[in-house]
Amino acid sequence: MSYRCFCRKLQNNVSHSETSYKETGLNTSAAPAFVSTRRHDDILLVTIDNPPVNALGVDVRRALVEAIETADADPKVLAVVLVGAGRNFLGGADIREFGKPPLAPALPDVCNRIEACSKPVVASIHGAALGGGLEVALGAHYRVALGTAKLGLPEVLLGLLPGAGGTQRTPRLIGAAAALELMLSGRHIGAAEAAKLGLVDRVAERLADGEDAAAAGLAYARELIQAGAAPRRTSQAAALSDRDTTQAAIDAARAETSKKTRGLFSPLKIVDAVQGALDLSFEDGLALERKLFIECLDSPQRAGLVHAFFAEREAAKAPETRAAQPRSIGSVGIIGGGTMGAGIAVAVLDAGLPVVMIERDEEALARGRANVDKVYTGLIAKGRMKLDAKDAIMARWSGSTAYDALSQVDLVIEAVFEDMAVKQAVFKELDRVCKPGAVLATNTSYLDIDQIAASISRPQDVIGLHFFSPANIMKLLEIVVPAKVAADVVATAFELAKKLKKTAVRAGVCDGFIGNRVLAVYGAAAQAIMEDGASPYQIDKAVRDFGYPMGPFQVSDLAGGDIGWATRKRRAATRDPQARYVQIPDRLAERGWFGQKTGRGYYLYPEAARVGTPDPEVEAIIDAERQRAGISPKSFTDEDIVRRYLAAMVNEGANVVHQKIALRPLDVDVTFVHGYGFPRYRGGPMHYADTVGLEKILADIQEFAKEDPLFWQPSPLLLELVARGANFASLNHTK
Numbered sequence: 001m002s003y004r005c006f007c008r009k010l011q012n013n014v015s016h017s018e019t020s021y022k023e024t025g026l027n028t029s030a031a032p033a034f035v036s037t038r039r040h041d042d043i044l045l046v047t048i049d050n051p052p053v054n055a056l057g058v059d060v061r062r063a064l065v066e067a068i069e070t071a072d073a074d075p076k077v078l079a080v081v082l083v084g085a086g087r088n089f090l091g092g093a094d095i096r097e098f099g100k101p102p103l104a105p106a107l108p109d110v111c112n113r114i115e116a117c118s119k120p121v122v123a124s125i126h127g128a129a130l131g132g133g134l135e136v137a138l139g140a141h142y143r144v145a146l147g148t149a150k151l152g153l154p155e156v157l158l159g160l161l162p163g164a165g166g167t168q169r170t171p172r173l174i175g176a177a178a179a180l181e182l183m184l185s186g187r188h189i190g191a192a193e194a195a196k197l198g199l200v201d202r203v204a205e206r207l208a209d210g211e212d213a214a215a216a217g218l219a220y221a222r223e224l225i226q227a228g229a230a231p232r233r234t235s236q237a238a239a240l241s242d243r244d245t246t247q248a249a250i251d252a253a254r255a256e257t258s259k260k261t262r263g264l265f266s267p268l269k270i271v272d273a274v275q276g277a278l279d280l281s282f283e284d285g286l287a288l289e290r291k292l293f294i295e296c297l298d299s300p301q302r303a304g305l306v307h308a309f310f311a312e313r314e315a316a317k318a319p320e321t322r323a324a325q326p327r328s329i330g331s332v333g334i335i336g337g338g339t340m341g342a343g344i345a346v347a348v349l350d351a352g353l354p355v356v357m358i359e360r361d362e363e364a365l366a367r368g369r370a371n372v373d374k375v376y377t378g379l380i381a382k383g384r385m386k387l388d389a390k391d392a393i394m395a396r397w398s399g400s401t402a403y404d405a406l407s408q409v410d411l412v413i414e415a416v417f418e419d420m421a422v423k424q425a426v427f428k429e430l431d432r433v434c435k436p437g438a439v440l441a442t443n444t445s446y447l448d449i450d451q452i453a454a455s456i457s458r459p460q461d462v463i464g465l466h467f468f469s470p471a472n473i474m475k476l477l478e479i480v481v482p483a484k485v486a487a488d489v490v491a492t493a494f495e496l497a498k499k500l501k502k503t504a505v506r507a508g509v510c511d512g513f514i515g516n517r518v519l520a521v522y523g524a525a526a527q528a529i530m531e532d533g534a535s536p537y538q539i540d541k542a543v544r545d546f547g548y549p550m551g552p553f554q555v556s557d558l559a560g561g562d563i564g565w566a567t568r569k570r571r572a573a574t575r576d577p578q579a580r581y582v583q584i585p586d587r588l589a590e591r592g593w594f595g596q597k598t599g600r601g602y603y604l605y606p607e608a609a610r611v612g613t614p615d616p617e618v619e620a621i622i623d624a625e626r627q628r629a630g631i632s633p634k635s636f637t638d639e640d641i642v643r644r645y646l647a648a649m650v651n652e653g654a655n656v657v658h659q660k661i662a663l664r665p666l667d668v669d670v671t672f673v674h675g676y677g678f679p680r681y682r683g684g685p686m687h688y689a690d691t692v693g694l695e696k697i698l699a700d701i702q703e704f705a706k707e708d709p710l711f712w713q714p715s716p717l718l719l720e721l722v723a724r725g726a727n728f729a730s731l732n733h734t735k
C-alpha cells in the first residue's frame with residue numbers, strides 16, 4: 001500500500017474510532033491548557049498548543065510531562081504521538097524565561113521523561129522544531145518530518161548551547177561532525193537534509209490534501225505498533241562509537257571555532273559539551289551540558305543576543321502597522337540602475353516580485369541590467385545558483401527609458417544621485433505617471449523627505465526606504481516616515497521589508513535619519529581621537545577588539561574617501577565655525593587617496609590587496625596636521641578609545657530617541673547591529689550603555705566635555721534617565 005493510501009485509510013479509521021480523553025472520562029479534570037491529549041484508538045495524540053510558536057514555557061513543560069505519565073499509566077495506550085498546533089512543531093525553550101528564576105520541571109528533565117516512556121513516542125514535525133523543540137523530538141523515540149519542517153539547534157545565536165540534552169543526544173544520533181556543524185552554525189535544515197543526516201527517520205512528503213502532522217505521526221505510530229517496535233532511546237544511539245573519528249571531528253571544530261568566532265563565548269562551550277558526549281556517560285554528559293548551559297545563560301552575551309532577537313521583532317511593529325492595512329504590492333519600479341538601484345532590484349527580484357527599472361538612456365539602462373545580471377552570474381560561478389533559476393528571475397526584470405513604463409506599478413523606489421533638485425525632478429515625473437495609490441519611495445540617505453513630498457501633489461504617498469549597500473545583502477532597511485505620509489503607506493513599507501527579508505526600523509526625518517546621523521557623530525569622535533594622538537590603526541584595532549568586523553578607517557577605505565569628502569565640501573558652508581573640524585581626511589583626499597579602489601587611503605593596498613597595511617606617509621601627514629592645529633599628541637589606551645567612541649554613539653543615540661527620530665532605544669540598537677557592524681552579542685549601543693551604566697557614560701561625557709564642550713554636550717534624555725535612576729531598557733516597551 002502506498003504511503004498516501006495508508007494515510008487515507010488511517011484517516012478514515014481515525015474518524016470512526018476516535019475518542020478523546022474527555023469523552024472517555026480518562027483525563028477530564030487534568031486536560032491542561034497548552035497541551036491537549038486525544039486518543040486515536042490505542043495511540044495517544046499529544047498536541048502542544050502555545051501560540052505563536054509553541055515555545056516550551058513552564059506550563060507546556062508541566063503538561064507535557066503529565067501527558068507522558070498518563071500514557072505510561074494507561075494500558076490502552078500503545079504509542080504516543082507528539083505534534084504542535086498551528087504552523088510549528090515547537091519553537092524551542094521560552095526565551096522570555098531566561099534570566100528569571102527557573103521553574104520545574106526543567107526542559108532537560110522533560111526530554112528525559114519523554115525518552116523514558118515505556119511506549120514508543122513519535123515526534124511528528126512540521127514547521128519549526130528549533131532548539132529545545134528539536135531536543136524534545138530527540139527525546140522521542142521516532143521522528144517523522146513533513147515537507148514544511150525546519151529543524152535546527154540555533155541556541156548559539158542566542159549565546160547559548162542546546163541545554164536540554166541536545167549536545168549529548170545529537171552527536172550520539174548523527175555523529176560529532178554533523179552535530180557540531182548544526183550547533184555551531186545554528187542553521188535551520190529542511191526535512192530532506194534532516195533525513196539524510198539521520199536526525200529524522202522519515203519524511204512524510206506524500207500526504208493527501210488536508211492531512212497534517214497528526215495524520216503523519218499517527219500513521220507512523222500505527223506502523224510501529226503493528227511491527228511490535230519498542231521505544232528506541234537516542235541516548236543509547238551509537239554514532240560516537242568510532243572514538244578516533246569523533247575526536248578528530250571535535251578537534252577540527254575546536255580549531256575552526258577558536259579562529260572564526262572571535263570574542264564569542266558559547267561556541268567553544270558547545271565543543272566542550274560534545275567532548276563530554278565522547279568521554280562521559282550520558283548522565284555525566286548531561287550534567288556537564290547543564291553546567292556549561294548555565295555559564296552561557298549567565299553571560300552578558302546571552303543577554304545581548306536575546307535583546308537583539310526581541311528588539312528586531314519589536315522594531316518591525318511600528319504604530320502604523322497596527323493602525324492600517326498595507327496596500328498590495330505586486331510590482332515595483334526602480335529609478336536608477338547604479339550600485340544602489342541594482343542592489344535594490346536584486347532584493348526585490350529575489351522576493352519574487354517583478355521589477356521595472358528606469359534609466360535616463362539606453363546605455364545607462366543596459367549598464368543597470370548588467371549590474372543586476374552580474375549578481376546572479378556571481379552566484380552561478382560560486383555554484384549557488386543554476387542558470388535556469390537565474391533566467392527565471394531575470395524574466396521578471398524589465399527596463400525602460402520612459403517614466404510612463406511605471407504607470408501600473410504599485411510601488412516605486414527612487415535611487416538616483418543625492419541631490420534635492422534631481423530627486424524633486426524624479427518625483428515630479430512619478431506624480432505625472434504613477435497610478436493613484438502607488439507608493440512613492442526615495443532611497444535618500446540624508447535629504448529632507450518632507451521637502452521632496454511637499455513638491456508633488458500626493459505627499460501622503462511619499463516615504464523613505466533607506467537601503468544599505470550592497471542592498472541585496474545588507475539586512476537593514478530604515479523606513480523614514482515624513483510628516484504627511486498616510487499610515488497605510490508606512491504599513492506597506494513594513495510589509496515590503498518582510499517580503500524582502502529585511503530588518504526594518506522606523507525612523508523620522510532629519511539629516512541622516514537614525515544611522516547616518518549617529519555615525520556622523522561617532523565618526524567625528526574617531527577623527528578627534530586620531531588628531532589628538534592615536535593612530536588610525538590603533539583606533540581600528542580597538543574598535544575591532546570591541547567586536548566590530550572593521551574599524552572606522554578601514555570602513556572609510558572600503559566605502560571610498562571621495563564620498564565623505566564630497567559631503568564635507570557640500571556642508572562646508574553650513575558647518576558651525578566653532579565646531580572642531582579635523583582636516584586629516586581632506587589631506588588624504590586631496591592626494592587622491594580614496595582607499596581600496598585607489599590602492600591607498602588610510603592604509604596601503606599593494607597589488608589590489610583587500611586587507612591594508614599601515615602607511616608611514618599617512619602617519620607623517622597626521623603628525624603635520626597635529627602641528628598645524630597646535631595639538632601635542634597624547635597617548636590613548638584601547639579602552640580610552642572605545643570609551644570615547646561609544647560615548648559619542650550612545651549620546652547621539654539618546655538624542656535621536658529624545659527627538660523621536662527613533663521610537664525607542666531598541667530601534668537604535670537594531671539599526672546599528674544590522675547596518676553598521678555593531679557586535680550583535682553586545683545587543684546594540686543602547687543596550688550596551690545600560691550594561692555599562694548610564695551614570696558612567698554620562699560621567700565620561702562630562703569628563704570629555706572639559707576638552708571640547710561643544711561636541712560633548714550630554715543628551716537631555718541621558719541626563720533625565722540618570723537623574724531618575726532609569727535606563728534605556730525602561731523606554732523599550734518590549735514584552
Ligand code: 3H9
Pocket residue numbers: 052053055088091092093094095096107108128130131132133135154155158160161162163164166310313314735
Ligand atoms: C532553547 O531552546 C534552549 C534549550 O536548548 C535549552 C533550555 C533549557 N520563546 O520570529 P517570529 C516569539 S533557546 C519565546 O516573528 P516567525 C517572537 O518573539 C530557543 N518567544 O515568527 C514573536 O513574538 P511577538 C531556541 C518566541 O513565524 C513571535 O514568537 N529557539 C520564541 O517569523 C513570533 O516570532 C530559537 O532560537 C521563543 N523560543 O518565526 C527559535 N520564538 O509576536 C527562535 C519566537 O510578541 N524563534 N517567539 O513579537 C524563531 O526562530 C522564530 O520565531 C520561528 C518562527 C522560526 C520559530
